Amino acid sequence: MNNRQDGKNTGQDKVYAEPLAHVDAFKFDAQVADVFENMINRSVPGYPLILDMIGVLTERFAQSDSNCYDLGCSLGASTLKIRQHMPADSHLIAVDNSAAMIDRCRANIERDHSQASTEVLQQSIQDTQIDNASLVVMNFTLQFIADQERPALLKRIADGMINGGALILSEKLVFEDEQEQRFQTDLHHDFKRYQGYSDLEVAQKRASLENVLVPNSIEQHIDRLSIAGFSEVRMIVRCLNFASFLAIR
Ligand SMILES: C[S@@+](CC[C@H](N)C(=O)[O-])C[C@H]1O[C@@H](n2cnc3c(N)ncnc32)[C@H](O)[C@@H]1O
Numbered sequence: 001m002n003n004r005q006d007g008k009n010t011g012q013d014k015v016y017a018e019p020l021a022h023v024d025a026f027k028f029d030a031q032v033a034d035v036f037e038n039m040i041n042r043s044v045p046g047y048p049l050i051l052d053m054i055g056v057l058t059e060r061f062a063q064s065d066s067n068c069y070d071l072g073c074s075l076g077a078s079t080l081k082i083r084q085h086m087p088a089d090s091h092l093i094a095v096d097n098s099a100a101m102i103d104r105c106r107a108n109i110e111r112d113h114s115q116a117s118t119e120v121l122q123q124s125i126q127d128t129q130i131d132n133a134s135l136v137v138m139n140f141t142l143q144f145i146a147d148q149e150r151p152a153l154l155k156r157i158a159d160g161m162i163n164g165g166a167l168i169l170s171e172k173l174v175f176e177d178e179q180e181q182r183f184q185t186d187l188h189h190d191f192k193r194y195q196g197y198s199d200l201e202v203a204q205k206r207a208s209l210e211n212v213l214v215p216n217s218i219e220q221h222i223d224r225l226s227i228a229g230f231s232e233v234r235m236i237v238r239c240l241n242f243a244s245f246l247a248i249r
Pocket residue numbers: 028040071072073074075076077078095096097098101123124125126138139140141144145
């Protein structure tokens with residue numbers, strides 16, 4: 001396993017390890033926030049590479065005298081990548097609506113050596129004003145927003161970006177072809193078992209995310225980003241049923 005076990009927020013994820021009489025809808029509460037780093041590393045194949053690509057793309061796209069946004073920042077893993085690679089005279093705004101995540105994110109940023117100008121806001125990203133943005137990151141967040149609200153949110157992001165700015169959007173994928181959907185899902189569950197999750201943990205987590213994490217297809221993402229006003233849209237990373245898209249304004 002590639003998780004540190006020596007710092008804060010790095011406990012082993014046991015949230016679904018015991019049989020539950022009733023599996024509640026998944027929430028980003030304190031119990032999840034305490035183990036989130038371990039949970040996302042063991043659940044999302046390619047997550048460390050995606051974080052590195054956020055660093056690479058921040059160096060390429062974040063501009064002086066502009067704003068960078070991390071929407072749905074959780075503990076700040078992507079926030080720290082942006083912070084460490086953006087120009088010194090740009091400003092970073094990290095947003096999450098979970099108090100448990102925001103508290104831990106603020107603490108993680110305080111421990112970071114970078115001096116980059118950063119604010120961490122507890123609010124819904126539907127209420128976040130996007131302005132003068134050269135870089136917007138949504139790393140596995142859009143999938144938790146109601147499907148019907150996604151087009152308007154993406155348009156508002158595009159409208160708040162400067163020419164040449166970039167949106168990095170990472171999401172779980174769904175496949176229209178049933179056989180492909182089954183194959184990708186099975187392989188993802190194999191990945192989770194390889195990471196040490198039991199069949200019970202995989203099944204209970206899956207039940208908790210039902211209707212909470214609603215994935216779209218590759219085609220839906222590409223079409224919707226183009227309609228929102230991005231001039232170039234590419235899938236730049238894909239691992240099983242998880243992908244990152246780069247959309248340039
Ligand atoms: C999968 S996590 C994101 C992981 C993080 N970006 C990273 O790279 O480690 C999704 C986050 O989005 C937040 N979130 C979900 N819906 C939100 C909303 N409407 N407004 C703000 N944050 C939201 C959750 O609280 C959660 O912390």
